[in-house]
Amino acid sequence: MRKASRLFEIIQILRLARHAVTAAEIAERLEVTPRSIYRDIVALQAMRVPIEGERGLGYILRPGFDLPPLMLTVEETEAIVLGLALLERTGDTGLKTAARAVNDKIAAAVPEPLRRSLQAPVLRAWGSVAAEPPALDLAEVRGAIRDERSLDIVYRDAEGRLTERRVRPIALVYYSDVVNLVGWCELRAAIRNFRADRVVGCSPAEAFFRGEGDALRRRWSEGWAVAG
Structure with a gap:
């Protein structure tokens, strides 16, 4: 994972967390070393991202900080959700995992009434599911x-x-x-x-x-x- 993508993911993890998250927990999710996360946290703090905490105890994102919204309409959001559901039918394990993460981020970002609508079993992708290639990552x-x-x-x-x-x-x-x-x-x-x-x-x-x-x-x- 490139550093820019990793910094964005760290912000998302902290934004969605209900409690302090340790560097080890973040490192496990992003498949890097805790040392890399420590360096990333310092870099984000230098960019004035309001991350608080310390090694061993965990980190939190101070309330009030957020990334710019995408300003999607309801139908645009539904189109994304259905498109993500279609990925479940592919044999690409990495994309399926990413799709679930995107779904969680959308649900966390939209207002409560729309969140309930998106989480209801209204939009479904049906059909055969492709097998994962046995020898090709x-x-x-x-x-x-x-x-x-x-x-x-x-x-x-x-x-x-x-x-x-x-x-x-x-x-x-x-x-x-x-x-x-x-x-x-x-x-x-x-x-x-x-x-x-x-x-x-x-x-x-x-x-x-x-x-x-x-x-x-x-x-x-x-x-x-x-x-x-």
Whole structure:
């Protein structure tokens, strides 16, 4: 998690907390060390964020501090809630966890009457739930797309043949029953789609394609190439 995102998450955790939260508790939620949280707290306090407390006892956010509101309408809020519910049908565990966190933040930010309406079982996403890919960490793939970092994958095609590929990942396409990884395949020298459930091995490569992602996505959208 980048530091800017982590600072925002710390503010959200403290804003929603009912009692003092220790650095160890925050660190566990954000999957970093308590030492990193101590440094982040000092950085936030230097930015005049009114965080009070000390090591070992926990931290609180002084009442009255808040982030700027998004000013969403009721229908806009409902659209977000339903969209988050649809994520529950994907095989992306990281996005499903993030969706639940966003839902909690929305519920904490809206007025009580709207909160009750959103928490009622009115808007539901129904249908089959995609299985999580057995050998592909979709959170790792999303990170590689953002960082424009190549991936080394072992791929099994429809006939059962295994090939080793170095792929420049540019997109993930979520279908109802499977996720497709789209990327530039160095073996085929072309854009290819890879079914996530056919990837039997994946690791980040020591190679980047920074500055090329947008051009590859334009090429993909213009050609809509398929195959693997």
